[in-house]
Every structure is written in C-alpha cells, then in structure tokens.
Amino acid sequence: MNLTNLDWAIMLIYFVFVLGIGFALKRYMRTSTDFFLSGRSIPAWITGLAFISANLGAQEVIGMGASGAKYGIATSHFYWIGAIPAMVFVGIFMMPFYYGSKARSVPEYLKLRFDEKTRGLNAISFAAMTVFSSGVSLYAVGLLLGSLLGWDFNFSILVAAVIVLAYVFLGGLTSAIYNEVLQFFLIVFGFLPLVFLGLRDAGGWSGLQTRLATVATANGFAPGAWSESWRFMGDPSSNPMGVEWFGLAMGLGFVLSFGYWCTDFLVVQRAMAADSMSAARRTPLIAAVPKMFFPFLVILPGMIAIALTHQAGQSGFALPAKPDGSLNYDMAIPLMLGHYFPTGMLGVGLTALIASFMSGMAGNVTAFNTVWTYDIYQSYIKRGASDQHYLWMGRMATVFGILASVAAAYVATRFNNIMDMLQLVFAFVNAPLFATFLLGMFWKRSTGHGAFLGLLSGTLAAAVHHGSTLPRGAVVGIKGGWFGHLHTYPSEMAQNFWTAIFAWTTCFVVTIVISLLTKPREQEELRGLVYSLTEKPSEEHLVWYKRPVTLAVVVLALTLVLNIIFW
C-alpha cells in the first residue's frame, strides 16, 4: 500500500488531537473519582458512544469483517440477537444497581452484594483478562502496520503504546472516553465510503446477493447461505457457521452476549461515568442505536470482499491465502480500504483503523487501572491512604498496564493461536458470571458462598466441557479434547456456544443450591442491591424520548425489523 504525504498528514492531525485532548483534560484530574469515574459527570450521548467504541477494537473491526467473509450475513447475529438485547437488559434492569449502589467498579458491586472473596476472584480474573486483550490489540496494531505499511513491529507497538499511555495517564477515564467518541466518528466516516463504493461495485444489495450465491454454492451450501441470516439456522450442516438456532439463541444470544455486555467492567465503566441515574440507564440504550447498524459498516465489507475474491479475474481483488492454503479472512477490511480508496481517503480509512485499535487498548487499560487501584490495591494492599495516593496509584497502574500489554503483545507473537486462546478464556470466565449477576440482582436469597462456588464450578464446567469435546476436523489441543473425546461439534463456534451454555447452567444451579444451604444476609443490608428491595427509579419528570423504557421499546422494535429484513 503506497501512502503519500497527504495520508501521513491526516494521521498526524489525528495523533495531535488525541494527545491534545489528554493535555486539555489534565487540569481537571484532581481526585481519584475524576480519574477513574470522570467525576460521574458525562452526558449520556457521550457515554453511549464510548460504550460501544470501547469494544470497537481489533477484535471487532478485523474480526467481524473476517466473519462477514467467512460466514456472511449470519455474523449479524452477534449484533441483532447478541449485543442489542443484552444492552437493553443492562440499561433497563441492571444499571439501577450498578449506578445506584455507588459501587465504583463491577467487582466492587460483587463485594457489596456478596462478599470479599467473590470480589477478589472477579477482580483478579478481570485484571488478567484486560491486560491480555489489550496486548492482543497491540499485537494486531503491530501486525497490521507491518503488513500494510511495512513498519517495523517493535516501532509500531512502541508508537501505539506511548500514545495510549500519554493520553490515559494525563486525562484518565475522561480522556479515554473522549477519544473513544472521536474514534467512533472516525470509523463511521472512514468506513461509510468503503461500504458505498463496495456495494456500488457489486451492483447494490441485489447484485451482492447474486454474487454471494456463487460463493455459497461453491462451498456446498444453498445459494442464500451467505445473504440470509436465519433461514438456514434450522440445521447446523446447512449454514457456514455450523450452528443451529437453539445453540445460537442460548449460547450466543443469552449466555455469551449477556455475560459480556452486562457484566464486563470495560463497558459498564462507561455507563458508571454518566452524570445521573437516568443518563446511566440511557447509556447502553443510546449505544444500541448505532450498534444495530454496525453490521453494515464492518460485516458488509467482509461479504463484499469474499464476493469479489470469487470473481478475482473480473474484480481484480482477492483475499490472500495463508500458508496452509485457507483464505486469510483477517485481511478483508484492510485490503478493501487499499482496493477502493485513493490517497487522501486512504489516510482517513487507515487512521480510523489505527484509532480503533488504540482505543480498544485504552478501554482495557482504563478498566484495568480502576480495578487494580480500587479492588486490588485499596482492598488488599494499602487501605485508608489519601485520595491523592490512589490517584497517583491509578497513574502508576496505567504505566504498569501498558507495560504488561506490551509484554503480552510479544508473548502473542510466539503463539500462532493467541486469538483462540483469548476466546477460550472469555468463554471460561465471562459465561458463568452472568448467572452470578442475575441471581445476585434478582434473587435476594442468593449468598456469597453460593456466588463464589457457583463461579468456580461454572469455570470448571467450561473447562471440562471444552476438554471433552472437539469441533469437526480439529486435532486435540487448544481446540479441545485434551480430557477425552465424548462429542464432536460441527464447528468451533458451536463448541464455543455450548461450552458457554454448560458453564452458565452449572454456575446457575450450584449458586442456587449452595445459597439455600447457607445463611442469607439481612434484607436491610441488601437495599439498593437487589431488585425486590430497591425503589424503582422514577422517570415521570423526563420527556418521553429520554425515558429508558421508551428507548428500549424503540430499540427492540428496530432490531426485530432488521432481523426480519435479512431473515
């Protein structure tokens, strides 16, 4: 890819603004609350955009584009049955407890609701996971800049790490949130012309459908398998994902999506920074509106890329092959940018891509420094120090988090299946967590011992299930089967969804059983933490479009319409 000075100038302007925002916010970071929670003072539309942008890192932009090429429109299930219903649920039902309990982090809510050991378990596994995934984001930056621009891997990592360090160190969570909003608009403006040009080239949606039909038949599926999201979900062998509707709805729709969007502090932290209860509840609902249209921005280019690849002679575009002969789907979006954008616009597109990786990393780092400082350092290492000390510690944790991410990025270079490993860890740790929160928030009888043992056994169940099953055609090892081989799934995705279902169910059942056997807490102590003992937030004083329930109904109706259109 040949960049000219014009492209570099655009990239430079972005970097100057990113650092400028950090410097401009530095003087507002007086207390630890300012640094970790933005002083709980940010309006809902900003926290809403940050809510989805924090997650819009390498895994989403590159990963969803790749899945679009590999599985077609069915990838939209990650949005239209996965993320959106979960975001509505967290806004309507869970935010009153997160925001209302004045917990400063998700692990801290677990401490208030259950006990110290449940918080400790969650805090430590979460801190490790954030460092790991921020390292993978960094690794993706190095890989991408290397293969597209010929930059040195070490140099790319260094530049990205130093810039993220600078703006988080200076401006804390506010700086991360502001840059996430900036990045959101960059992604939209950088990718919209790509989708426009790609669709135009393919002959519009109907032209793309015709082209994708040849892709589907060439892979041995019915012609619509790449362009119809639900029609082929009846049987795992008739769709490229290799999953059936039940595993999809339960595993992805219920367990994995709710587990991620409702309990992951990385996203919940954005809502906690909102300036009022109703703003906190509106955060995920506002986020859901652009989120439901993301498939057109990130999945569609992947679908166009695979359609063009199948007519490479005519289109002049082809996805490269990996050493083992399979297509390198991860290159779909970066190569599409290079294929359609002339110099100038190419600078905007690449800057958007780099911006998304950097803010994916910053999101993880801000969540890490908060959990480290409040839930590990203040709870177990140094209690009762001055606020200034914790503010200082937050800055140190930022430095440490970045250094650890750099180390994780180098570890990633030594394993070729680092992404699989990350997926696995998420399924093991996040899947059972949603059962814990569901019971904690809606069943006042659940106890700390129940929650702790439920979480542990849920993770164990995930490991046992993964260890005793294999996706079709895989070898024993990271893909499973290291424990024995009881069942073969049609695809890795199906195995992943069922691992999550097993983990969730085990955690749910064990938490209930142990809770019934142990002593419940006094009801008085649970006020504000459990649904039945908490006053419902009143919304009468708000205009109708600001009421969370109205927004939720609109969001769900729109999502339903999208599901039906692309059925």
Next chain:
Amino acid sequence: MGLDIRTPIGLMFALVGALLTLASFFLSSEIYHRSLGINVNFWWGIVMFIFGITMFFLGRRDGSTVKPTAESPEGLKIEAEEHRTGTEVDTRNENE
C-alpha cells in the same frame, strides 16, 4: 469540566475535510480509477467539513456539556439523599 468534546471533534473533522477537498484539486484524476471514477476526496471532504463545522458550533453554543452534579434536578436529589443518609462524598478530597 470545561472541555466540550464536540469542539475538538469538530475542529479535527473540519481540518481533515478541508484538507481532502483542497488536495483533490491538486491530485491527478487518474487516482480515482480505483474509487469507480468518483472523486471521493472532494465529495467526502465536503461532507466531513460540514460535519466538523456543525459539531464545532454545537459545542460552542452549548458551552460545557459536562455539568457538576448540583446542576441537574436528579443530581440535586441524589445529593440531598446523600446528605440525609450521611453518605455524602466530598469529591474535592475523598478519603476512603
């Protein structure tokens, strides 16, 4: 907090948009072969510029979007409740 995020976003998009549109006059039209003959730099530059200017003026007009708790009815209610229950948090010098 005094910084409205729309101000820097507006400035950046206006700058990048203007740069793209201006540059499109100096670039040879051959480069648009890949973008299906459409001068994307010129047109998208204008769109980004308009978006940037709009954001910038919205940010200027409203002043700060980030208000202290005490400036919203909900915030006042929360503070009153905190005052009543003695759980008030002094955000200037928080001691835990």
